Amino acid sequence: MNTHNIKKRRSMLYIPGNNPAMLQQGGVYGADSVLLDLEDAVALNQKDAARILVRNMLKEVDYYGCEITIRVNHINTPFGVADLEEIVPLQPDALRLPKTETVEELSKVLKIIEEIENRYGLAHDKMKIHVMIESALGVQNVYELASHSPRIDAITIGGQDLTADMQIEKSKDNYGIDYARKRIVMASKATKIDAMDTVYADVEDEEGLREETAYIKKLGFTGKAVINPRQISIVNEVFTPTDTEIRKAYRIVKAYYENKAKDLGVFAVDGKMVDAPVVTRAMHTLALADIEVEPVK
């Protein structure tokens, strides 16, 4: 167990890949993660310009430690392969693959990515993959997709496309995608990867965003995508542990290291037995609060 492996992915800010000003400022808003978008945010006649811009920005802009993810176009579009050819050599933290539905299709994309990496002499384990579920078929296959490769370290839900595919209205309470959300979370827990929730479209409704974020946190999501920087602090706040949670987690992790140093087995904190999943959760809590506990030597 190591806190350094636990990523903070409370908020992920979508930034249109064809907007230089927003790309330039993406790292300053306090999001844990930025998502530079080549897909839905970019008009068809600007796909090439966005690709070049994002490539250049990746080289130049300081995102102050934010995780950088690029959402490329689907492999079956005229832009998918070109996006991969441009972005993969730059090895951002992660690539987000939209509208993923089947293992065969995912396999095909991973193969292309690895071929490009081979060409550039790059390892296959640095750049992670985020799989985006945006269709009924994708939801049905989500566990197989999530467990397909160790490169996949997050699975996300795209609410707009999913509701369209389900032929339902996207309602404020998102009732229609509730099953998909729960199934995606379960797949993520089963495969020990993160689950990111879809965006909350009404940027003026701060209370609505807060309620929805609290809800998806209870479901087990690890974070939420945002479309406006004003949404970041709300999402971060909901996902940031409370003082009581932090104090409890600190006691657990400290006791864990002390017991480990003494080579003791199971131990108790506050009169309750502590086992491995409890320690993992406590470490995650501390990571979300930016607290590191040094192992006892």
Added chain:
Amino acid sequence: MIKNALNIEIPEYLEGLGKLEPYQGVWNKLQKGWMDEQTVPPAIKARLPHSSKMHNNLEEAILKCNPRNGMTVSFHHHLRGGDCILIQAITILANMGIKDITLASSSLTSAHESVLPYIEEGTITQIYSSGIRGTIGEACAKGVLQKPFVIHSHGGRVRSVQTGKIQIDLAIIAASAADEEGNATGTHGPSAFGSMGYAMIDAWYAKQVVIVTDNLVNYPCVPPSIRQNYVDYVVATDTIGDAKKIASGTTRITKAPLDLRIARIASDTIINSGYFKNGISFQVGAGGASLAVARFIREAMKKHNIKGSFLLGGVTSYGVDMLNEGLFHAIFDVQSFDAAVSSSLKEHPYHIEIPAGLYANPFNCGCMINKLDVVVLGALEVDVNFNVNVITGSEGEVRGASGGHSDTAAGAKLTVVVCPSFRGRLPIIKKNVNNVVTPGESVDVVVTERGICVNPKNKELKANLLEAGMHVREIADLEKEVDKITGTPEKIEHTNKIVGVIEYRDGTIIDTIKQIKV
């Protein structure tokens, strides 16, 4: 030429202004506690009993004041973008053939742009003001005035009046309610604008005082911000302006993500500074980002159960809400930034109207800025020595206002300057600012979206912020980063002619404004 304490060359004498004293440091001139400058007493006047002060129109009243060439005429800017009295008065004077007027308005706003032709034709030849904006500012930077203009702070203006540097011959004061004797207020009436903090000074010191109101009330007008014993004439008019334009869009909390981000970081800076505790006194401006800081501070005060002492300065309805919620014990109001404030000023016993001298004049036994814990201020530019420019824009044009910037920065225990590190294509954090209004010595911290820069003189603050895990960085590093993004704009081309000076609050000259090469 002589170099001031910021190493800026200042002429020892300037035609139209006379002998100039270079800036020596924030407290150098004031530290001995008493001043050598001459003081000018208020005018001594007399009036016979039961004689009327009323006039049918402004022209009649002005005529009674014996207008003459070379006179100094003053106005307040409490109606901000909605004022229409200044233009009316200057037009009347111009039509009378009066020339060589010194315009001493506490500030000049967008409402005053149509005064420019009167500058061009020589009706107005000099300006003393805390702010000059829009087309007048652009023209002033190009040298349209015959004599150098003077930018002063709000506190500095009172000092200038008291020391006779500005000798007001005629003060024309708009009031939203007044009676026939000249008791006047801004707190009620259809054009209510709130505090008359700046106008009070003019009423006390001007040789002739005319009150103009669109709401003549039965005697006595209550509460009187200006009292009858200072007033020569009263004019009832149809309107003094448009009260809706007082706020002019600046008093709403911004929705711009970048401003909100900066405001969030600034409020976290204040919360972790060591000054965020019971009894805190606080001032923020009316700009969207500053108000957003107030919003976050308000939330934090509720969360941590902090009760403040007083709010100071320009007051918004946001500040009034905090008073009503019990978050602050009192508001001291020198200028109301939105019309909604006026009813609180009239009715709430702890919402107190204060004259500009009590607010910020450095030449007295203790203005209120000296009791200030935290002030949040904006900036057009900040340099690596923390010097702040709020007056000249990227092309050298005069476009901002000194206001209470240098006053509050000097007085507050914690001076927080909030600004983006660049705007559009222009760097805001620079090696050198175009003009210094507030010296870096009086700035503690600059908060940008790209990190917090603490003035090296405030080691304790830096330690507190670092301990709180905040993104503290060196301002020189930030300047380099910004330079990498925007590049360094070419220097503004000036002639050698000094078209204006920036006066520090103590009357010394902190910088000059040179004529832009056209």
